[in-house]
Amino acid sequence: MTRSIRLGVNIDHVATLRNARGTAYPSPLRAALLAQEAGADGITAHLREDRRHIRDTDMTELKKGLKIPLNFEMAATEEMGRIALATKPHAICLVPEKRQERTTEGGLDVAGDQARLTAFITPLRQAGARVSMFVGHQPRQIEASAAIGAAVVELHTGHYCDLHYAGKVAERDAELAALQKAAKLAASLGLEVHAGHGLTFETVAPIAAIPEIAELNIGHALIAEAVFMGLGAAIDEMRRRMDAARA
């Protein structure tokens, strides 16, 4: 069955659980292999500068152990560029990082850093990686992503999810409309369109229903659901909701 929308499973928070006690378990690679077996189209892992969850050795093991594509999330720093080139992942997604943040708070300011990012992504593209910019729905960020030569934009869905859970329906629907518009603009500029951050069983369908979106990257909620139903079943249920939204 050809799938109209791909699911990338982010396994960061398996590493969060592991690092909480400093044990060798649970293994992010084991989770990634289970996700691969359950039909995930790719694995996403975020090597943060502070290594709060995924560590350098995790990335190496994931690249070596997986058959499906690895999407390497990282800040646009010299250190991460060097590690990414050594790892040679299928895809690289540039995300903003602030040490004091609990989770990714916003999209990358591509428009405000265009010259540096153009130079930064050149060797990554030359190494054959599919380069993605994790951005908000602002048109200037989408346009700048195309201008610097990125292949993909990943639309930040965190605010949409936060508004949903805060019960702010009108604001949530306005955010969804902005994401729908951004997806259309990105596709019109020749960018592949992805989306992610904060998506859950409850919030995924309207995002999956956006026709221009080719891939969703989902992690935290899948690992949370896996605590109760197992990772394979959680992936099956997320995929079911994504496919139903596209039917």
Ligand SMILES: CC(=O)[C@@H](O)[C@H](O)COP(=O)(O)O
């Ligand atoms: C960029 C993004 O939304 C996530 O993929 C990222 O992995 C979030 O990192 P934390 O889970 O550390 O907030």
Ligand SMILES: NCC(=O)COP(=O)(O)O
């Ligand atoms: N880029 C989004 C991602 O990989 C997963 O984000 P989340 O589902 O863990 O919030």
